[in-house]
Amino acid sequence: MPRLSYRKALTRALADEMARDESVFLLGEDIRVAASNVTAGLLKKFGPERVLDTPLSEQAFTSFATGAALAGLRPVVEFQIPSLLFLVFEQIVNHAHKFPLMTGGQCAVPVTYLVPGSGSRTGWAGQHSDHPYSLFAHVGVTTLVPATPADAYGLLVSAIRHVDPVVLFAPAGAMDVRADVDFAALAPVPIGKGRVHRPGADVTVVAVGHLVHDALAVADELAGQVSVEVFDPRTLYPFDWDGLTESVARTGRLVVVDDSNRSCGIAGEIIATVVERVRLLAPPRRVTRPDGAVLPFAPALDRAVQPGREQLTAAIQLTMKDG
Amino acid sequence: MTRSDPVRLYRTVRLIRRFEERAIELVRSGAIVGGIHPYLGQEGIAAGVCAALRADDLVTGTHRGHGHVLAKGADPARMLAELLGRVTGLNRGRGGSMHAADLGVGVLGANAIVGAAGAILTGAVWARRRRGDDVVGATFFGDGAVNEGMLLEAFNLAALWRVPVLFVCENNGYATTMPVDGAVAGTIGGRAEAFGMPAAVVDGQDPETVREVTAAAVDRMRAGGGPELIEARTYRFDAHHTFEHAVRLDYRAPEEVARGRSRDPVEIQGGRLGDADRAAVDAEVESVLAAAVEFALASPEPDPAGALEHLYASGLVARTGGG
Numbered sequence: 106m107p108r109l110s111y112r113k114a115l116t117r118a119l120a121d122e123m124a125r126d127e128s129v130f131l132l133g134e135d136i137r138v139a140a141s142n143v144t145a146g147l148l149k150k151f152g153p154e155r156v157l158d159t160p161l162s163e164q165a166f167t168s169f170a171t172g173a174a175l176a177g178l179r180p181v182v183e184f185q186i187p188s189l190l191f192l193v194f195e196q197i198v199n200h201a202h203k204f205p206l207m208t209g210g211q212c213a214v215p216v217t218y219l220v221p222g223s224g225s226r227t228g229w230a231g232q233h234s235d236h237p238y239s240l241f242a243h244v245g246v247t248t249l250v251p252a253t254p255a256d257a258y259g260l261l262v263s264a265i266r267h268v269d270p271v272v273l274f275a276p277a278g279a280m281d282v283r284a285d286v287d288f289a290a291l292a293p294v295p296i297g298k299g300r301v302h303r304p305g306a307d308v309t310v311v312a313v314g315h316l317v318h319d320a321l322a323v324a325d326e327l328a329g330q331v332s333v334e335v336f337d338p339r340t341l342y343p344f345d346w347d348g349l350t351e352s353v354a355r356t357g358r359l360v361v362v363d364d365s366n367r368s369c370g371i372a373g374e375i376i377a378t379v380v381e382r383v384r385l386l387a388p389p390r391r392v393t394r395p396d397g398a399v400l401p402f403a404p405a406l407d408r409a410v411q412p413g414r415e416q417l418t419a420a421i422q423l424t425m426k427d428g
Numbered sequence: 429m430t431r432s433d434p435v436r437l438y439r440t441v442r443l444i445r446r447f448e449e450r451a452i453e454l455v456r457s458g459a460i461v462g463g464i465h466p467y468l469g470q471e472g473i474a475a476g477v478c479a480a481l482r483a484d485d486l487v488t489g490t491h492r493g494h495g496h497v498l499a500k501g502a503d504p505a506r507m508l509a510e511l512l513g514r515v516t517g518l519n520r521g522r523g524g525s526m527h528a529a530d531l532g533v534g535v536l537g538a539n540a541i542v543g544a545a546g547a548i549l550t551g552a553v554w555a556r557r558r559r560g561d562d563v564v565g566a567t568f569f570g571d572g573a574v575n576e577g578m579l580l581e582a583f584n585l586a587a588l589w590r591v592p593v594l595f596v597c598e599n600n601g602y603a604t605t606m607p608v609d610g611a612v613a614g615t616i617g618g619r620a621e622a623f624g625m626p627a628a629v630v631d632g633q634d635p636e637t638v639r640e641v642t643a644a645a646v647d648r649m650r651a652g653g654g655p656e657l658i659e660a661r662t663y664r665f666d667a668h669h670t671f672e673h674a675v676r677l678d679y680r681a682p683e684e685v686a687r688g689r690s691r692d693p694v695e696i697q698g699g700r701l702g703d704a705d706r707a708a709v710d711a712e713v714e715s716v717l718a719a720a721v722e723f724a725l726a727s728p729e730p731d732p733a734g735a736l737e738h739l740y741a742s743g744l745v746a747r748t749g750g751g
């Protein structure tokens with residue numbers, strides 16, 4: 106079977122949707138030359154009218170996309186740096202997200218915000234290493250964090266076709282993942298549907314984005330001692346609560362690994378919702394960035410602040426010991 | 429170029445004036461909760477600008493937005509019902525005074541975030557023109573908005589991509605209580621000129637002058653010209669917001685207010701009509717507003733069970749907040 110990289114999967118999704126639907130267009134910084142290597146080849150295929158290089162005006166071009174969507178187009182906005190989302194939180198939350206309700210259903214705002222290389226990029230330090238997906242889940246913007254090439258393809262396609270604003274985080278830690286993929290089988294992945302990557306009987310590990318691969322590695326290492334089920338929500342908002350409940354109802358134990366800061370991160374919401382629904386055998390645990398984390402530069406410090414495999418292994422073992 | 433129609437222009441100015449006065453009565457009676465930002469004294473700007481636009485042209489308004497929405501052609505009865513939060517309102521009671529929108533007549537919404545709407549309108553007009561519609565747009569904002577970076581970013585985008593948007597600054601001398609001289613370095617027109625945009629200062633108290641200057645700009649823009657700015661000098665006759673009716677804020681000398689109120693757009697435009705014509709318009713406006721008030725007060729309140737209807741265009745139903 107041919108190999109497909111996560112990055113190429115995103116490119117392919119953009120190309121397929123642009124070919125399928127004239128109203129899809131891209132805008133962002135340095136996307137014509139594909140500085141992030143996600144829009145490679147698209148200028149040649151679709152021309153400058155549909156691949157717009159913008160000045161460094163994130164707030165204006167984010168709202169420009171809102172306006173274009175109100176007028177019937179389907180913009181995809183690429184952000185060079187995850188931390189830029191803090192600049193445009195206003196434009197996304199106060200306008201794009203609020204318009205349908207505030208207008209009493211007069212309009213829709215089908216914009217996709219694509220963030221290639223979210224989270225730590227190792228060595229890019231404090232202002233380039235954020236992973237603010239929990240913020241978008243909190244305000245209720247559709248939030249996707251695919252882990253694999255096939256899901257990256259399928260979720261980006263679904264995001265572009267979706268009628269409401271969608272933020273898609275493509276974690277830096279997943280961008281170089283490759284997988285055997287049957288190209289003919291590439292298909293849209295439904296928004297709001299999680300996926301069990303590996304079935305298990307003793308504990309459900311919910312892993313977000315690139316951490317799915319760490320969770321799978323840990324599950325392999327622990328095989329024989331603990332039977333770990335790895336649940337990948339894929340969509341953080343709206344979350345697949347039924348899918349997760351079904352898993353935890355079987356295993357009775359829950360550990361979440363999440364690249365958010367701890368306080369008000371999605372891991373907290375996942376644990377709260379599960380304990381509202383399921384009587385667990387042991388207290389649930391979460392592995393996250395520390396409270397209020399700013400990623401320091403030096404590689405060892407950067408790694409020290411991100412959730413890691415050892416922490417996850419320890420959390421699983423403690424959960425098993427607790428009951 | 430659109431022709432002068434003094435009677436029609438007077439009717440719009442008079443309609444907005446009386447609408448605002450009736451709305452203030454309804455604030456006092458408690459029928460409108462949250463208060464309003466009265467447009468009293470500034471009616472000539474919305475009336476003059478919209479008289480030079482076509483029905484399919486697009487506009488955005490501000491927190492002081494009733495005049496913009498009415499001048500573009502929204503139904504006063506449904507507008508008033510919106511201020512009362514009724515299901516028959518333009519936004520089904522979901523928007524209120526500061527978010528009234530009527531996409532059917534090209535109003536992409538009043539917008540309560542100062543300086544935010546310009547980029548949205550720029551994107552919408554750009555998208556419509558890409559589809560081959562020769563529409564133009566007008567985005568209203570106050571003197572306070574010219575210090576918002578996102579609006580200046582929108583100036584740049586519109587000018588760079590030659591999007592035919594008329595930036596209409598309603599300079600009423602104050603942002604809430606902050607005088608324009610205490611807030612604006614350089615000039616308002618100078619900001620536009622810095623981006624290569626033509627800028628004109630117009631007498632915002634004279635509806636006919638505003639209409640003429642706008643019509644000339646619209647002709648240039650529709651013929652392929654880029655964006656332009658007009659600074660309409662005006663004076664707010666009443667409070668920044670009706671809360672000031674209860675809490676007196678000391679920032680405008682009584683003599684200044686008297687001087688400002690002496691140039692009244694209703695009188696200026698009304699003076700151009702014969703007595704009989706003017707009386708006929710006044711009577712017709714009274715009956716329209718009497719019917720509007722009756723309609724709004726008789727309209728049903730929305731059902732709290734549907735408080736978050738329209739949150740998602742997709743129809744997604746958000747989780748409830750109860751235990």
Ligand SMILES: Cc1ncc(C[n+]2csc(CCOP(=O)(O)OP(=O)(O)O)c2C)c(N)n1
Pocket residue numbers: 491492540541542543569570571572573598600602603604668
């Ligand atoms: C970005 C932003 N900052 C502050 C406010 C609060 N606020 C509402 S209206 C207003 C004054 C706006 O002044 P101006 O733009 O001159 O419009 P005017 O009220 O005079 O019509 C302020 C500060 C806001 N709504 N949005």
Ligand SMILES: [Mg+2]
Pocket residue numbers: 570571572598599600601602603604
């Ligand atoms: Mg002002």
